[in-house]
Amino acid sequence: MHKIIQFEQVSFRYPDEEKWILEDLSLTVLRGERVVINGPSGCGKTTLLYLCNRLYPDNCDGVLNGSIKIFGKDSSSFIPGEINHRISTVFQDPDSQFCMQTVEEELAFTLENLHVRREEMEKRISEVLTLTDLSEFRHSVIQKLSGGQKQRIATACALIMQPEVLLLDEPLSHLDPYTAKKYVEWLDELQQKRSMTIVAIEHRLDLWGDFFDRSISLKENKEPPPFDKRKSSKQDDVSLVVNKVSAKSFLQETTFSLNRGEIAVLAGPNGSGKSTLLKALCQLIPSSGSVEPKLLGYVPQSPEFLFLTKSVQDEVGFGGGINVDEMMTRLQLFPIADAHPFAVSHGQKRRVAIAAMLSDGREVILMDEPTSGQDAAALAELFQLIDERACEGTTFLIVTHDMEFAYCLADSVLLMRDGCLTGKFEAGAMWSDEQLLLDHHLLPPKEVMHREACFA
């Protein structure tokens, strides 16, 4: 068997940091293998990947010890760009891995980088589009496509180089589970059609099924505290009444209500109007109908969009709330009170955002896709944050595709499709209604599937 990638006692650190990101790492990848490298965020997975495709150490002037051999040659002996002709990469963020407008131009850009002769380009473009079943998108504008489609285009761009190795950098993390599952099936077929070595880094293995032959753990995977199904904190009095809310051209009339301390999940396919509904409820976009109370809290997918000041303390107090200190204590923000709200971790940003909302007296909090791109530890932190607030009487409406998360958290589920609310379902029986879930592009949570399997 050929050794394709060989790390021997590799250590790496950034120039301005003392701590080593990778220390004494040794690993080998053989030709034709499907290997996954896993570990929690910040364990150096991405660094490892960037060392394989030579983005590092040059791009960050990092310090590298030990030996990296790629295709049996020392990796530093390759000239810039050379390695990338044989090892291609699909990155994590579907929005920012393209440089041209249309799919065809993007593929051509890749071929031009390889100095492919012009006469050959047309043939190779059609070939790869047929192979990946993407011919219909040839002239599409990339940024108008959905996240899942963009990841397929990115994969096609990687494959057109006819690489020996395909590197995947958490390619599913911004996709919803349904789309992710479809992507894995699609990739599986491709790998069988064209035998390549696949090396992926990933923190969520469950979506991949049995795709990989072998997994390498970078750090002792400290199992994050798993969250169990929480006990409902739903109270009897109503805290949010939505009556016939609709927004121009897309969002149909929507009516529902939530109780104090209730956690509701809003789910449905991409583009079904979930975000639009949240924005309509907060009056961020023009809408008709009535919402009671008027003042709702809203946490966008990037919580930093909300921030206006230079310190966490100012941020929480920005709305002029009186119980700022109490909020800071309750959400454990005092240790970072003077930090810049942009410079804290993603989980802390969300904490700050929620604290700011609550101290403004916004008792109902709407969250847009807080689970997207989060690893297990971050999900546990999020779970705890929401759980504690709900027990204190805050009401939540959370948009998410992650049904495991929803299963453990939600009192009720609102399903949406084509700009229309299908209905509000009590959590419970609905989890085993596979048809209903499938209609909304959702995968039933594993625990339910487990139970079903036992009964069958």
Next chain:
Amino acid sequence: MLKSWKLKEIVLMSLFSVVFGIVYLLFVHVGNIWSGFIGPIAYEWIFGIWFIVSIICMYIIRKPGAAVVSETIAAAIEVLLGNAVGPRLILSGLVQGLGAEAVFAATRYKRFDLWVLMLAGVGSSVFSFVYGYFLGGFSVYSTGYVALMLGIRIASGAMIAGVGGKAVADGLLATGSLRGYAISRSKKGEARA
């Protein structure tokens, strides 16, 4: 010159230009028509906003050429976004960038304090004014009027581009997102020294 540039630095300049392009599109054009009545002096006080990209980029990246390349890219992006002033913007971008670049070059790319940034804004103002003097035919105006225009433009360059540019870049630095760029390294160095 471009050899020593990392691709991510060039893409950074390009994306900054797009961000400012959007800001120009959505804010500066408000009231455009009314100020037109006032004649060529109408925009002088806000002129510095056109130089801000080059000053921010130089302040962050600190490599020879950062001012002139970023300002030219910014102008090119403006043209792509459909700015009606059209292709001559690219030339004015080049000229403005050269003005700021000249100041940074005079310090041998070693000083990036507030005074140098303000001077760079002045440099852009002067260069762009000479260019505008020629293309706009300012020679027909009385000396006093021309001096007034130049004075306002210099003040605008120093204040909006110099002071404003530094404020924006420092604000950005405080968010911690500029790790890996020269500006972060220098701050660390200063702290250690």
Next chain:
Amino acid sequence: MKHALHKMNPSVKFLAITVCMFTMAFFFDPWTPFVFWIAVLVLQVFLSQINWKKWLLFMLPFFVTAFGYFWTTLVFAEEQSGPVVWSIWNMHITEVQLNHALSLSFRVLAFSSLSLLFAFTTNPVTFILSLMQQLKLSPKIAYGVMVGYQFLPVLKDEFVQIQQAHRLRGAAQEKNALQRLLGIRRILIPMLAGAVRKAERAAFAMEARGFTGERRSSYFQVISIGKVDVVLVVLFLIVLVLSCTNGLWLS
């Protein structure tokens, strides 16, 4: 015929327009820029297919600017010699002044028409490709600009989202221009922070696809210079010469 200007090589068009503008800058009589402006419009009418309604909308601010130039030149003129042709209140406007004022106003109109001619007949992507293929622009810069351009919808969307989020926080919309300028900073910081992140990712993605910034040996989309360019350049030059020599044939 109707597509000629659209088919013209963007770099050649860019150079032709630049030469025209710099030549115009030497003239201070009203007729040269006026004749030139009319000639540009004629070219546009016969050699391009543009939406004239849109054209008018874009041109409107320039008419206003031209008017602004007109009266400032009258009031703040350097040269005030020559016979008085026009008196309002106690202002006496001389022939020289009036000529200069008209000249600068027509210059504004001529330049704007040229710019719109370029903007309305040129595809941005083709323009950048052409700068790289004909004018030897460095691919690093060319594709750097291209990345920025394709990010436009993403960043625009982000701008709106941040604005909405800020509105929710109760950051009021400032009315006066100076406050608004200061208020932009709040939106700028998150936008720029996002841009830094995206820039690095996009640059890495390009490098991972083998982009090194070196010259390319072949292009998928070849932008060439053809007969149409020669003819159009000659046309532009004829227009330029005709308007510069208007003294000979107009009188």
